[in-house]
Amino acid sequence: MAHVVFKNVFKYFDNNMVVNNFNFEVKDKEFVVIVGPSGCGKSTTLRMVAGLESISDGEIRIGDRVINDVSPKDRDIAMVFQNYALYPHMDVYKNMAFGLKLRNVPADEIARRVQRAAEILGIEELLQRKPKQLSGGQRQRVAVGRAIVREPAVFLFDEPLSNLDAKLRVQMRAEIKKLHERLRTTMMYVTHDQVEAMTMGDRIVILKDGVLQQAGAPLDVYRYPENIFVAGFIGSPSMNLLPVTVSENMVLCGSSRISVQGVIERIFDLSTTSGYRLGIRPEDFVISKSGNADPDTAEIRGIVELIETTGSETLIHFNSNGIYLVAKLGSDLEIPSDNNISLNFPLKKIHMFDDSTEKSVRRKL
């Protein structure tokens, strides 16, 4: 059983609190992605599991063992680093065998394990090469291979794909996910890329300033962000967040009025009328059709300011009475020549946050 439990974990550098009372359990065989902006403490959290940083307070357990004072080599973990950290003076075989050799694993066992890892990763041909003779993707495979041969209880990945180009990153992302399915080992993966987090993790953990913001299955986090930070961080482009006041059947946002037909009160448990933020994901907008009178959708009008086309989709940046919003729409789009646009969004998909606490407003449904 290789679950990893964080209990009231704190980390200080000098007097700066980098990780603040982190409580979480990575279940056995689970793939957990820790995501957050730079400086949020995600790498530090991983490094505390690896033993590369001391734990200022609290405890971390791997399996049933508290590992606070266990040396890194005895923690039964393996780690993959962002810049690969391959030993430049050793060939691929020696790089992969290094950790086993230090543990006095018999040579034939080392050979067997390296061969197996090389097969899994498709790098059998590269075993005699030095790291400098490898491409970025190959180096990353070797770095993963070095972790695999150790057959650890927990794999730790510290932004392993950040240095790869976009195409290779997508490919390696899938390979690491497949590797997890094949090895069925507990994995903790740190990234700042929310797409990586969404696509790879069984669960994702979002950190900000060392504080856990939300943890859950990727789609749950996407659908039900617990606070404004998570709402803005997960999803690309970010969720539109408008300061609003709620009045009967209307949401007032600056000088805009959005008819909501009482739906908001039905969905959300609103205690007051003002001090809210209304969240709408860019992808929830659709172009209004004339004669639309669906009571479950609302309409918003604006003037298009910028159009970004990626081929498969179009991002419309528009201004609705001084409030800037982004909508993500399909590629076959015709913008009226006067740039006036009218968009609909389903009221069931909106999010409401309390402006003072930044937390999401409780849903009734």
Added chain:
Amino acid sequence: MASLKWENRISKTIIHVMLIFGSIIMLFPFLWMISTSLKGNESILSDSIEMIPRDQKTTLIDGVERPLYEVSFNNEQKEMVLLRSLNEGMAEFIDPANPDESVVLPLTKQKPVRPMSFHWQNYPDAWNAQPFGRYFLNTIFVASVSVLCQLFFSSLAAYAFAFFRFPFKNAIFIFLLGTMMLPQQALLVPNYVILAKLHWLDTYLALIVPFTASVYSVFFFRQFFLTLPRDLHDAATVDGCSHMGFYFRVLVPLSLPPFLTLGIFSFLGSWNAFIWPLIVTNSTHLRVLQVGLAYFLSDAGTEWGLLMAASTFSIVPLVIGYFFVQKRFVQSQAMTGLKE
């Protein structure tokens, strides 16, 4: 394109001319040393500048060695002996074949006969003047041990400064750097006193121990180690390396260029050290080469031929050694296992 090629050629030519000029300036003292080591005393002290060793040819006239001159006389060239100098730059010459006839000619217009002559004997004479075999062994022993110790201890200190976190790390490092500001001469007396109190004077310890660490080396290593990614240390730690394991298995193999550079520098420094060995040792059996060379400088005058011969054989091992390490010296270990 063509003009670019020409520009390239011209700049290369200029660079080469400058390099050749520089190397002549650098080489000249060595060539002069070798040339002097093969000259006789008379030739060394003469006021003519000759690169190739020559000696004045003489002949015995009436039991006295007299110099031979190439004399132009009656439209013919003849080797004649200078008998004596006269007033107003004139001199009297005689033909050795016919000593009774003499001619008086202006001395400055005649050319002394100076055939090439190499005084190889300077070398065995110099070698035997002092127990240079012993001096060589002493120097090699002292230089090797102090260089090995210096590389080891300095790189360990630099390893700590580059990879570890500890209180007052930067303050300690700056303090260390500050000690480089002190001139060596200012340290001579305090160091001497320390060694005297340790009863290490006139021992190998006095020659070796003060050079087993060097702030400059610590600084040099630290700067190099800082260019290695910390992730390497982390990866090795996770792989199960101890601190010394990382040092020997990863750090040292990756740091051959600074090890070689500093090794050569400090070996040269140790080989050429003079003042320190001179003041801390008295016994002949502890004497090192440079102190041995000073034997040829005495109140009665300097025996230049022997001194230069001894100087020449004292640098031979260094030159040979340099040719061996030069290739490794310029090779640099590529750091391409890491993301550039």
